[in-house]
Amino acid sequence: MELSLEMIRSEIQRAGDYKQLRGIRDQLHEEFEGRLLLSTSIEWNRELNQVHDLLIEKAVGLGQEKVRQEGGGDPPVPFAFVLFGSGGRGEQTLWSDQDNGLIYGVPANFQIEEQAIVYFKLLAEAVSELLMQLGYPPCTGGVICTNEKWRKPLNGYRSMLHEWMQDPHWEHIRYLLILADMRTVFGDKGLVTAVLDEFFDYVRKHPIMLEHMLHNTLHHKISLGLFGQLIKERYGEDAGGVDIKYGAYIPIVSGIRLLAVEAGVKASSTEERILGLMKTGFVEEEIAQDWLEALSIALKLRSFTPFQLEEGHYTSRGKLSADGLTKERISELKLCLRIGNDLQKYVKKSVHKEIEKG
Known part of the structure; x- marks a missing residue:
């Protein structure tokens, strides 16, 4: 019997820990391998990536739960867990690695800023660890939420973006193109929109x-x-x-x-x-x-x-x-x-x- 996306979604949402989630991922791996020969590849890819999104969303939810249980509290400001690379493009294969980052709202004062730095570091570590347990290896190029470069408040992302655009050598352009594929998989989509609008606007003017x-x-x-x-x-x-x-x-x-x-x-x-x-x-x-x-x-x-x-x-x-x-x-x-x-x-x-x- 072919599983519908709704059935997959409720299975993933019901999972209480990474072991259950890993079981679901392995099962779906086989399921989608079998489907590949029977459907058009763009449609197959679209469905597979909806499943990856559901697994990653669940991992972020479980990560928040873990931080809360360990006394880290709740997010002090809104945030977006984002995907880059093939994940950002919604084109992950059955075996993609972790290409992800975290953008959070600009803290109102120094105290909240300190809280945010600590909280999102804990969250990034918890989520990345969970994703590894689900079979997603970390990105070898370091484009991952546990790397401070890709875990910043919105104003941090903005200044990083401008630094790259005003000094457009090879490595900075590589980062810009990574950023161009950014997509929110969990949280506040407005944060990503703000960064991308700025990027498109700059290119239009230059x-x-x-x-x-x-x-x-x-x-x-x-x-x-x-x-x-x-x-x-x-x-x-x-x-x-x-x-x-x-x-x-x-x-x-x-x-x-x-x-x-x-x-x-x-x-x-x-x-x-x-x-x-x-x-x-x-x-x-x-x-x-x-x-x-x-x-x-x-x-x-x-x-x-x-x-x-x-x-x-x-x-x-x-x-x-x-x-x-x-x-x-x-x-x-x-x-x-x-x-x-x-x-x-x-x-x-x-x-x-x-x-x-x-």
């Missing part, structure tokens, strides 16, 4: 920012050779396979993200960004449909890459193995990569045109 972001956006090249052949892994355990994550998926979602920033489309998922670009007339429908098709193939093939359980965490190297490259998948992948190639050229042209105008 279109040269698009040029800086373009370099980072085109950093990962599509895995297609000059003569239309697949660029395969040459060494190691993935030899003969293809890097779906960095050779197809990341170049496509990064290109669409930059176009969305340029057009002022504030959606966070790649699908919604493409639809937004189409609705505003920024891109022709035919091209947008091609992008949706490429996204759909990239999401599907990314979900077929082998994963493993390491110390209880779900992980994957994002490579489609040589024996996973069936004839059908090769032709789908080549189509996806050709569209991805055209998309990267389109982005470059579009940004240069915008800068000349600006």
